[in-house]
Amino acid sequence: MSERVRRPGPSVRTRVVEHFAEREVPREDRLITEEPLEIRVRARALPPRRAWVTMRTPGHDFELAAGWLVHEGVADPGALTQVAYCTDTDLAPEQEFNVVTVTLTDAADLPHRHVSASAGSSACGVCGKDSVEDALTARTATPWSGSRPDADVVRRLPDALRERQTLFERTGGVHAAGLADADGTLLVVREDVGRHNAVDKVVGARVLAGEPAAAACLVLSGRVGFELVQKAAASGIGSIVAVGAPTSLAARLAQDAGIDLWGFTSPGRSVRYC
Incomplete structure (x- = not known):
């Protein structure tokens, strides 16, 4: 009887040797599955x-x-x-x-x-x-007409996202995206080895749950590339908050699509691109 194939998990165990100045420590670690x-x-x-x-x-x-x-x-x-x-x-x-x-x-x-x-x-x-x-010129949804997070809420969002990055905590090798309302409440968070996949997953979670794809805010664990702004525009998202910087093309598209774009976000600082 053949062994039943197991569904691949989000991470896998591996053996590593950690090297320090005066010693070596063999131990088990985890890698994000791709x-x-x-x-x-x-x-x-x-x-x-x-x-x-x-x-x-x-x-x-x-x-x-x-x-x-x-x-x-x-x-x-x-x-x-x-x-x-x-x-x-x-x-x-x-x-x-x-x-x-x-x-x-x-x-x-x-x-x-x-x-x-x-x-x-x-x-x-x-x-x-x-x-x-x-x-x-790709398809975009109706622009977001509801409330958007203000600067105080924006600065809290990356830490709130980080608290729910369980795969990153275990592997250190995964991106995260989350959808939030204007008050900073995270509606859904997903992680993936690909930044674009993480964004697809959070919107897909809403769609399959019968909820609107649009939301007040998309929160990202890294930088903002053009493609991520394009996905936000296609879903009707009102703002993007990122830990890293945007590219020039990302800022251009966000402005054209009427999306508030925030980068370099931490508890003490965030930069809004106008």
Whole structure:
């Protein structure tokens, strides 16, 4: 009888030797898991089509797929009817939990950038698009019209996010993203080896829970790249708070999309980009 394949976990044990000036200490450590995830799209009686392949940290895979489809303009939140792991007989057992199929209410035409390029990485974003101008004109949601966090709330958000970064605490090798309301209450937090995946996961969590993709604030554990602002714009998020700096293109898109952008955020300081 063959051994049942175990679903990959978010971290794995490994043996290391820690070197100090006068001694060496062998011990056990943990590494963040990095595995591929293939996202397939199916509608009506049509066979599933590969939409994207990304490297991610296993866990919340359905949320990652749902968030990615919404951010890329492949589907509206209400068009997702089912998300499931693929059961194709030609899949190797170890890949059983690395392929997700999303069923939509209607046939979806993949954007041109995904027709010829369907493989990405944990750092993938604008690299999969035909051009920066194509990305600048990508689908965006209705701009956020509700309250946004003020400077006092903003400065508290990174520490609040850090308190819920359990995988980072164990491995030190993972990014985090969170959605918060204007008062600084975190609605959902997700971690992943890829910054973009973490953002897809938090929005996907809301979509699959029947909640709006939009929120007052997106909180990031690192810097702000253009692609992350694009995802925020696609979801209708009102502001972005980051521990690190934004890029010039990220600041440009945030201004064009009406998103408040905060960087270098700590308890004593934060920089708002106007």
